[in-house]
Amino acid sequence: MSNRTKQRRSGGLNLLLYQKTLHPELFKILASERVVRRAYEADIWLVEGGHVIMFTSGKHTLTEVIVTNNEPLTDRGLMQSIPCRGEKYHEMTANGIRYMISTQEEQLSQTLFDANRFEISAYAHKRELMSAEVPAKDDVGGSLSVLDIERRSHELLVQSFHLFDETQMVIKTQAIIEVVKGS
Secondary structure (H helix, E strand, O other), X not given: OOHHHHHHHHHOEEEEEEOOOOOHHHOOEEEEEEEEOOOOEEEEEEEOOEEEEXXXXXXXXXXXXXXXXXXXXXXXXXXXXXXXXXXXXXXXXEOOEEEEEEEEEEEOOHHHHHHHHHHHHHHHHHHOOEEEEEOOOOOOOOEEEEEEEEEOOOEEEEEEEXXXXXXXXXXXXEEEEEEOOOO
């Protein structure tokens, strides 16, 4: 197996969808925000290795978790687990909440990765977006995560950028979570 393949497998993220809220103790939370609208409430966390969005409308919750493959999480309330490999699109509706997401994973050359990292960091700073930078440690490379959140009356749009220095991996997602009107 080539070294590039090994790096690629270790750098990927998983999309996990839950029908419940998750406890903060499951994650190392780096930044958080709470959104309250008449039709829904949402807790959004940037966590080490990804992000969490808990969207609640009435008595129903849909939680999107995007984390590195090696993160241990609960199976309780888990509806789906989807690897964020290549380009993917997923759509579903459950309990009056519609969820749509597209994911794109790219492994770049060091030069392109560095340029992307600089551009995304500057964009996040300029627009005052939720972001978190994790410095490299002895056993793990550094990372940068950015969330661009658009809060609307019946829906939440979240665009994420997760960059992993060690593997030069860039993972972008665009999610729309909305309350289905009339439900």
